[in-house]
Amino acid sequence: MPSYTVTVATGSQWFAGTDDYVYLSLEGTAGCSERHLLDKPFYNDFERGAVDSYDVTVEEDLGEIQLIKIEKRKYWYRDDWYLKYITVKTPMGDYLEFPCYRWITDEKEIVLRDGRAKLPRDDKTQILKQHRRKELETRQKMYRWKEWHPGFPLSIDAHSHSELPRDIQFDNEKGIDFILNYSKAMENLYVNRFMHMFQSSWSDFADFERIFVRISNTISEYVMQHWKEDFMFGYQFLNGCNPVLIQRCTEIPKKLPVTMDMVECSLERNLTLEEEVKKGNIFIVDYELLDGVDANKTDPCTIQYLAAPIVLLYKNLENKIVPIAIQLGQKPGPDNPIFLPSDAAYDWLLAKIWVRSSDFHIHQTVTHLLRTHLVSEVFSIAMFRQLPAVHPLFKLLVPHVRFTIAINTKAREQLICECGLFDKANATGGGGHVQMVQKAMKDLTYSSLCFPEEIKAKGMDSKEDIPYYYYRDDGIKVWEAIKSFAEDVIHIYYESDEVVCEDVELQAFVKDIYVYGMRGVKASGFPKTIKTREKLAEYLTVIIFTTSAQHAAVNFGQYDWCSWIPNAPPTMRCPPPTEKGTVTIEQIVESLPDRGRSCWHLGAVWALSQFQDNELFLGMYPDEHFVEKPVKEAMAKFRKNLDEIVNTITERNKNKKLPYYYLSPDRIPNSVAV
Numbered sequence: 001m002p003s004y005t006v007t008v009a010t011g012s013q014w015f016a017g018t019d020d021y022v023y024l025s026l027e028g029t030a031g032c033s034e035r036h037l038l039d040k041p042f043y044n045d046f047e048r049g050a051v052d053s054y055d056v057t058v059e060e061d062l063g064e065i066q067l068i069k070i071e072k073r074k075y076w077y078r079d080d081w082y083l084k085y086i087t088v089k090t091p092m093g094d095y096l097e098f099p100c101y102r103w104i105t106d107e108k109e110i111v112l113r114d115g116r117a118k119l120p121r122d123d124k125t126q127i128l129k130q131h132r133r134k135e136l137e138t139r140q141k142m143y144r145w146k147e148w149h150p151g152f153p154l155s156i157d158a159h160s161h162s163e164l165p166r167d168i169q170f171d172n173e174k175g176i177d178f179i180l181n182y183s184k185a186m187e188n189l190y191v192n193r194f195m196h197m198f199q200s201s202w203s204d205f206a207d208f209e210r211i212f213v214r215i216s217n218t219i220s221e222y223v224m225q226h227w228k229e230d231f232m233f234g235y236q237f238l239n240g241c242n243p244v245l246i247q248r249c250t251e252i253p254k255k256l257p258v259t260m261d262m263v264e265c266s267l268e269r270n271l272t273l274e275e276e277v278k279k280g281n282i283f284i285v286d287y288e289l290l291d292g293v294d295a296n297k298t299d300p301c302t303i304q305y306l307a308a309p310i311v312l313l314y315k316n317l318e319n320k321i322v323p324i325a326i327q328l329g330q331k332p333g334p335d336n337p338i339f340l341p342s343d344a345a346y347d348w349l350l351a352k353i354w355v356r357s358s359d360f361h362i363h364q365t366v367t368h369l370l371r372t373h374l375v376s377e378v379f380s381i382a383m384f385r386q387l388p389a390v391h392p393l394f395k396l397l398v399p400h401v402r403f404t405i406a407i408n409t410k411a412r413e414q415l416i417c418e419c420g421l422f423d424k425a426n427a428t429g430g431g432g433h434v435q436m437v438q439k440a441m442k443d444l445t446y447s448s449l450c451f452p453e454e455i456k457a458k459g460m461d462s463k464e465d466i467p468y469y470y471y472r473d474d475g476i477k478v479w480e481a482i483k484s485f486a487e488d489v490i491h492i493y494y495e496s497d498e499v500v501c502e503d504v505e506l507q508a509f510v511k512d513i514y515v516y517g518m519r520g521v522k523a524s525g526f527p528k529t530i531k532t533r534e535k536l537a538e539y540l541t542v543i544i545f546t547t548s549a550q551h552a553a554v555n556f557g558q559y560d561w562c563s564w565i566p567n568a569p570p571t572m573r574c575p576p577p578t579e580k581g582t583v584t585i586e587q588i589v590e591s592l593p594d595r596g597r598s599c600w601h602l603g604a605v606w607a608l609s610q611f612q613d614n615e616l617f618l619g620m621y622p623d624e625h626f627v628e629k630p631v632k633e634a635m636a637k638f639r640k641n642l643d644e645i646v647n648t649i650t651e652r653n654k655n656k657k658l659p660y661y662y663l664s665p666d667r668i669p670n671s672v673a674v
Contacts, residue, residue, distance in 0.1 A: 004056045004065075005089035008038065011082030011101075012049040013171045018081035018104075021073040022046060026056065026088070027127070030063030035071070046081060061091065066128060068098050071109040080105045080166060085624070086112065097627045099389075103166040115627035117392035119493060120505055135388045136505075143384040145516045148412060151438040153374045154516040156381055161410050168384075168405050201594055204585065205566060219560035222657055227567040230341060233352050234313055234321035235468075237285060239660050241557035242363035243471040246321070248459030249277055249284040249312065256310045257332050258325045265342055266324040268317045276314070280465055283313040283321060287358045289366065289439050291330045296423060296430040296571065302594070304427040307576045309355050319467055326351040328576040335578040346583040353588065354576055357427070357569040360562065363554065364426070365433045366440045369416070372551040374437075375449070376401065376672045377408045378517030379543045386509040392493045393506060395625035396486070396540065399616065400547045403673035425593065425600040427571035444518070446525040449542045451479045451550070471553060474649060474663035478549045478618075479541065481641040481665075486540040488634035490533050497532045506530065510539070548618050552668040559609035563602060569593055570601045608674060618642060618668040642666075 006024060010017050022039040025032060036056050039045040045052045068086055086098040097115040104110055111131060123129050142165045146157035158164050226232045237246040252258055252273070260273045267276055276282050291308035312325040322341075328351060329336040339351035380401035387394035416422045416433060423429035428436060448454050455461050455472050463473065494500050501507075510530050518524040530536050562568035574591040577583055593601065616622065619639040626632065642665035653659035661667055 001057050001059060002061045002091040004033075004058070004062075004091065005053060006038075006056050007051060007053045007087045007089075008046065009051045009084040009086070010046045010048060011084050013082055017048040017050065018046050018072065018079045020075045020079050020081070022081070023071040023073070024054075024056070024086075025069045025071075026058070026062055026065055027067040027069065028062030028065045029125075030061060033058045033062060065090065065096055066113070066125070067131060068112045069109060070100075070104065070112070072104045072106075074106060083110075085115075097624075099623070099625050099627070101623045101625065105166050113390050115625070116390075117395055117493060117626060117628065117631075118390050119392070119499070119503055121499070121502060132388050132390065136386065140385050143381050145381065149434050149438070151441055151519075153370075153378050153441075153444075153518065154381075155374065155377055155412070156405050156409060158409050160413050161406060164406060164409055168380075168403070170403055170406050170410075201590055201592075204589055219557075219658060220563045223561060223567050224564040227564055228349060228352075230322040231320050233323055233356075235658070236356075236359075236561060237283075237313065238321060238466075238469045239471055239658070241554055241561045241662075242359055242367050243469075243553070244367055244454075245285045245359070245362065246283050246313070246458070246460065247285075248280055249282040250459070252277065252282075252312075253284075253286075253310070255330055255332055256312065256325070256327055256338070258312060258338060262338060262340055263312075263314075263324045266314060266322070266340075280459070281315045283315070285311045285313070285355075285359075287355075287362060288330055289436060290358055290361060293428065293432045293435050293439075294430070295432060296427050298419070298423045298430040302573060304571045304573060305575050306361070306427050306432070306572075307354050307358055309351075309358055311355055315466070321466075323352065323355075326355055328354050337578070337580050339580070343580055344583065346585060346588060347577070347580050350577060350583045350588050350591070353566060353569060353591070354572065356567055357572050360568045360570060361426070361428045361432075361436070365428060365436045367554050368551075369433070370437050370440055370444065371449075372546060372554060373404075373408055373411070373672055375444070375517070376404045376547040376551070378513055379547065380404045382509050382512035382517065386512050387505055389625075391505055392489065392626075392631075393509070393540070396489055397543060398625060399621055399623065399670045400544050402616070402671040403612075404547065404671055407673055421600070421604070425570045425597040425604070441519075441521075442523070444524060446527065446542070449546055449550075450538065451475050451545060470652075470660035471663065474645070474660065475549065475553065477645045477648070478642075478663055478665060478668070479545055481638065481645060482544050482549070483537055483541040484641065485634060485638040486544065487533075487537045488637065489631060490537055490540070492628070492630050492634070494533050494536070500533055500536055501529075501531050506536070547671050548668050549663055551672045553662045555674065556609050556611075556667065557662050558605040562605045565598050565601065566592060568605075571597055610674065611669065612673050616670045618665045618670055620670065 004026065021037065023035045024038050025035045033056060038054055065088055070083065072081060081104045083100040083102060083104055085100055088096045088098070090096065098112040099115045100110070100112055102110065113131065120132070123132060144157035145154040148155050156164065161169060223232065237243065258273065263273055267273065269276065271279065287308045287310070290306055293306055295306045296304045307328045308330050309326055309328045310330070311323055313321050314324045315321055324341065326339045327336060339348055341348055383394060383397050383401060414420055422433060447457070460466060460469060460472060507529055511528055514520065514526045514528050518526045527535070527539070530539055569592050571593050572591050573594065574587065619642045621635060646664050646666050649661060649664045653661060
């Protein structure tokens, strides 16, 4: 009688093994096997990290194996099992791989197809078509869209992490408990003694050093030493943790009535301001989005303030970007002066502090939350709803959505919810952050997520004109590496543009993102359909780049750039100055966050800047969803390209006091998971 050798691999996560009854049956083109008992209580098979083999004997040859059914029946208590993969050796000596990488919970059964990726057109038999359809129907019931706030991209329909499908939950929920992690961070940073001291001001700048952890030769220490200097202020617009706002100024806006007399002493080329603009030496950052946003009112004992400044910057003869004018409000007038480097030292310093605070708010809520976390969740949900596990694009994208829905759900549960941790220290807490996302949605366009296109649209693409924009330089390299990888995979499975058009699952995926993620807004520029391989490559690059590189660029530098509180105040406790010549050091310190808010801020930026345990970085794909040799060769080429980028960045950073490494591929996690 024919015999099949079945090998079963269990995950290595905590509690991945099972002691329940486990049954297996094979289904082939010529028939089905009986149900075989593989494990039962006290057999000690399917232990964590184990690989177990069994011989399955059948009455007659089953033909080509199409499906494997695994059933788990509960013995005593809930005992979830993480199944990595199954391999089958046929009587003819052929090996078939059946990837799973899923949890089998309660008394459930799952049906697996072999690991060869297939488009809908490739399935010829009714049984495979039915399996494909049933998988999506089941998933669409589990992954439901929900509106968290009006105007937001839709998110997952779950109130808490525990309500999520088991397959997308964190392995250890405690590991992503924000309250626990922030508290631990404050304890590790030795600042927990200050964490309840709200309304208690620091005495001076030196006093902030009492909660500043000095780590030798780090960016954070360099920031502490140089934060008052104009070059450091300007440098952060290029290579800080929010390097996405600066753009070349083509015309001085009427709402910023800067004159030549005001800035003449800052210009170094013997040109007028208008001439400097035409030469491309003037840059602008406008925080208009903050205008009209309500400041945090959750603590009646502390009035908090926001501003919507406009900053004019200049490329000097050393090619450094430095500020030359700051207006702290959007409407010009006598009570909204334009602050200049030639003003009194404290006037100019406080104006820059206000800009840094405004930049922090835009960074946290728009650059970070909306444009990486929430957008990545849209990609994740649409993928699970519309692409079955056998689809090549599911296999390509699933590593890049790992834990994204889980971290966002936990954030809505503890961090950015009403009375959440975000309210404790941030001036945009208490609802201001919601208003900001709603306003920022109009600028969330498809082209703005295409990295090279967005850089060019802001006039920041010339390496010759702007030589020290490492965010741009490294980002372009990583974008091109990802795009090349996406093109290689696409050409394996899509032999022509016509095949792209015919892929109904791909088109449903793209439509889901447009209709639910972007709320069907035509002005977003998100495609409703994709008709060419070239456009598909770009679309997949947007997804992978956003979920990996873009998030890394704006997330993991938070402690470096925001731990020195005066450089990134999460709130301001006095209103913006309305006249010059009155600012004192005491007024500046009173404006900055109190001891309690400073500590919660420090705990937050520390916790958010840490990699996950066992982090998987860009190009690392330990879960072998793909089994075909051409794809594995494409992955090897991708990793080689990424290694070359790492070497280039490492070489450039040698002996730099301010190294830029956030877009080095060995520091880019595959997905948004923190």
